[in-house]
Amino acid sequence: MPQIxxxxxxxxxxxxxxxxxxxxxxxxxxxxxxxxxxxxxLFRSSDVE
Numbered sequence: 001m002p003q004i005x006x007x008x009x010x011x012x013x014x015x016x017x018x019x020x021x022x023x024x025x026x027x028x029x030x031x032x033x034x035x036x037x038x039x040x041x042l043f044r045s046s047d048v049e
Contacts, residue, residue: 006014017027 014024014027017031
C-alpha cells in the first residue's frame with residue numbers, strides 16, 4: 001500500500017470526522033465513495049436535458 005504524508009491541518013480535519021476511533025483508511029474510503037456517488041449523480045443529471 002502506498003504511503004502518503006499529510007500536513008497537520010489535514011490530520012486534524014480527518015480526526016474531526018472520526019467516529020469511534022475509525023481508522024484513517026476507513027474514513028478515506030468513505031470520502032472516496034461519497035465523492036464517486038456525487039460525481040455519478042452529477043454525470044447522470046447532465047444527461048437528462
